[in-house]
Amino acid sequence: QQPVQSPQAVILREGEDAVINCSSSKALYSVHWYRQKHGEAPVFLMILLKGGEQKGHEKISASFNEKKQQSSLYLTASQLSYSGTYFCGTANNAGNMLTFGGGTRLMVKP
Amino acid sequence: ETGVTQSPTHLIKTRGQQVTLRCSSQSGHNTVSWYQQALGQGPQFIFQYYREEENGRGNFPPRFSGLQFPNYSSELNVNALELDDSALYLCASSLGPLGTEAFFGQGTRLTVV
Numbered sequence: 454q455q456p457v458q459s460p461q462a463v464i465l466r467e468g469e470d471a472v473i474n475c476s477s478s479k480a481l482y483s484v485h486w487y488r489q490k491h492g493e494a495p496v497f498l499m500i501l502l503k504g505g506e507q508k509g510h511e512k513i514s515a516s517f518n519e520k521k522q523q524s525s526l527y528l529t530a531s532q533l534s535y536s537g538t539y540f541c542g543t544a545n546n547a548g549n550m551l552t553f554g555g556g557t558r559l560m561v562k563p
Numbered sequence: 564e565t566g567v568t569q570s571p572t573h574l575i576k577t578r579g580q581q582v583t584l585r586c587s588s589q590s591g592h593n594t595v596s597w598y599q600q601a602l603g604q605g606p607q608f609i610f611q612y613y614r615e616e617e618n619g620r621g622n623f624p625p626r627f628s629g630l631q632f633p634n635y636s637s638e639l640n641v642n643a644l645e646l647d648d649s650a651l652y653l654c655a656s657s658l659g660p661l662g663t664e665a666f667f668g669q670g671t672r673l674t675v676v
Binding site: 493496544551554 | 613
């Protein structure tokens with residue numbers, strides 16, 4: 454069962470903030486966030502591990518709520534370079550399988 | 564430049580044929596995962612190889628198989644190709660299984676006609 458991401462798409466002006474949500478029907482052990490620009494490979498942004506440890510990137514932060522089985526990605530003071538599709542991936546308890554959500558398309562306009 | 568390279572970049576095959584896709588992992592990485600990404604969708608996990616052994620598998624039929632070599636490069640083999648196999652195939656290398664960041668290659672665009 455893949456995680457559900459919301460919103461599916463968002464358009465921002467430069468400097469605005471955005472939140473992307475990732476919800477799972479299963480227990481979360483770790484959540485992985487990637488950004489993929491059109492025609493390019495996905496690029497790692499962040500991992501959130503059960504227990505609260507996180508590894509971050511740039512001006513992007515995230516939260517991980519085990520009880521609600523949710524993670525949120527926070528993009529502050531968005532830049533044009535933030536445009537792309539954001540994917541969350543949830544790992545199983547064995548840590549050997551990553552299931553990605555359907556993605557959130559983010560467009561930042563000048 | 565992530566150091567993960569995939570070949571070929573594009574491929575056209577006929578239904579029923581077999582295909583082999585290749586992935587060279589980043590130096591020092593011992594884990595390779597393969598994904599299928601249909602247009603407009605998220606990557607779907609096919610399987611993962613860790614130290615030359617299959618370490619996990621997604622919901623794909625047995626005609627999807629793989630190998631990892633002693634230098635940690637990897638192959639994805641697909642037999643009896645179907646039209647629905649048309650997709651972007653991505654490999655990602657990491658130092659260990661899923662607890663660490665993964666670096667993706669640019670992918671192989673497979674078209675089955």
